[in-house]
Amino acid sequence: MLKNRVKEMRARHNLTQSDLGKQVDVTRQTIAFIEKGEFSPSITLALKLAKALLVDVNELFWLEGDKKYEK
């Protein structure tokens, strides 16, 4: 299962779900689905999100159980 830190990173940049959605060209609902773990984004969208949040994609998304990225 894919885990993510989108909500945490978004809050760090003081962005709303709508703001982030606009930056990566998706709806606010899609950002919400990703944050809740209901939906695993495509590689393209994951890269766009990492770019918008100024982090490596590995820091934003990782596989469950990967101790290197889990806090």
Added chain:
Amino acid sequence: MKNDIRLNYPLWMMAFIVLLGVFALGINLSTTETINNETEASLAIQLEAFESFLIFGSILLYLILLTIFSVKIKQYNQKNPHQKISLLAIRPPEYLEADEGMTHITRRAVQKVYTFYSWALPALATIVIILPLPRLLIIYSILGLAFAQYWIYYAEIRKHFKEEEE
């Protein structure tokens, strides 16, 4: 998004299905006489007060709902000129496909509906073949399937929108 007509489209269809059921009941309760031979083809329907109420009431309500629905579709199309809803399109307008997240939840909802039909249709066909059901019950079974289809789709989509937060 929560007031998006595409999100509420299944509810409208469910309301139309209920009205169709009331109309079918009115027609079924009325006395009908069908003549179809070499020289004549005619259908005579005799309506009592209750049947008239059901038939004309359902038609009137249907027209009122259809008018409101058409106005809402027109308003939506004016607000969203790039993704207009056409009632004549083959593709169901309730599909939400603005991006990959919306496409994902639409796919999940459609999968649930498909799963439902994959057992409900054969089950209904078997029941109708085995049991001598009256015509109205068969009509209601078909309308029931259509109603359930929209309910399953709506419930699945709504579930994803329920606990959203900014």
